[in-house]
Amino acid sequence: MQRFKNILYVVVPGSVSGVALDHAVALANNNQASLTIVEVIGNIESSIKLSGRLLSTETLRKKTVARHQQILQSLTDSLALEQRIEVRTKVLIGTSFLEIIRQVLCGKHDLVIKTAENGRLLDRVFGSDDMHLLRKCPCPVWLIKPKSPQKYQRILAAVDVGYQSEELNTKHLLNLQLIEMASALASSEFAELHIVNAWEAIAEGVLRSASIGIQADDISIYTAEVRQQHQQNLHILMDEIIRNQEYKTLNVPSTQLHLLKGSPDEEIPRLSRKIEADLVIMGTVARTGIAGFFIGNTAETIINQLDCSVLAVKPRGFQTPVTLQG
Secondary structure, X not given: OOOOOEEEEEEEXXXXXXXXXXXXXXXXXXXXXXXXXXXXXXXOOOOEEEOOEEEOHHHHHHHHHHHHHHHHHHHHHHOOOOOOOOEEEEEEEOOHHHHHHHHHHHHOOOEEEEEOHXXXXXXXXXXXXXXXXXXHOOOOEEEEOOOOOOOOOXXXXXXXXXXXXXXXXXXXXXXXXXXXXXXXXXXXXXXXXXXXXEEOOOOHHHXXXXXXXXXXXHHHHHHHHHHHHHHHHHHHHHHHHHHOHHHHOOOOOOEEEEEEEOOHHHHHHHHHHHHOOOEEEEEOOOOOOOOOOOOOHHHHHHHHHOOOEEEEEOOOOOOOOOOXXX
């Protein structure tokens, strides 16, 4: 089972601590992981004249960084962390999402945790830092609502088992990642685990067209076959997870499978609201190895409809377009 070992917690202005930090600390403790706490401040472009003395840009930058570093250190000192947990603090300067991703790259972090922007999951503006992270950050991104509960009761993992031959391995590995993460988190939170696959019979609408003249019974057989294939793939996936010896040691209170007919961007948010999910775990891209291909339209539509926290995962092999030197 996947365990996070090098967690990056991002301080959001006006929300230094809170439930997101609590989750980061708990996860670090449970995984015996290192925890790095960072804050990103904007560029300081010009000198300031103060009391007849000109302060250079470099002096201002050093003083500002030192002040923010002091605040972060005070925050770290106040955390009730076990001695074996390694905690670092760092102040970054620049554009927020770029510096976070660069820190992920140079620090080899395997998870980013931050409070979602503006008290909502996303502000639905493509230029938002949250959306940039979801699109471009190479490691999983966990966006936590400010009013998220301290302990999760229901975790929903959305998988796609409608495999096409050219993407079967990529999707299968991503599905395994999603369920492994969801299972580990559900175990640590002692939360219900819900796994959903929304499926569509792509040709059903065309077949039902009056001008084609296909019999209703034949259409029903076609849709039943599509459903059966998704159901079979979902059970094969779960059987592979259950055979994992480490999975058997997890204490997940309850696991429920949901096989829903309909568009994923409608059915997944609807199910999330129905079961009152505290966290949705989902993949955000369908292709790998292509710099600039970030997040699918379906995933983006789903995320914009969720009113709970989200953990977004990219498949192995994803290449971020962000470089260490901009």
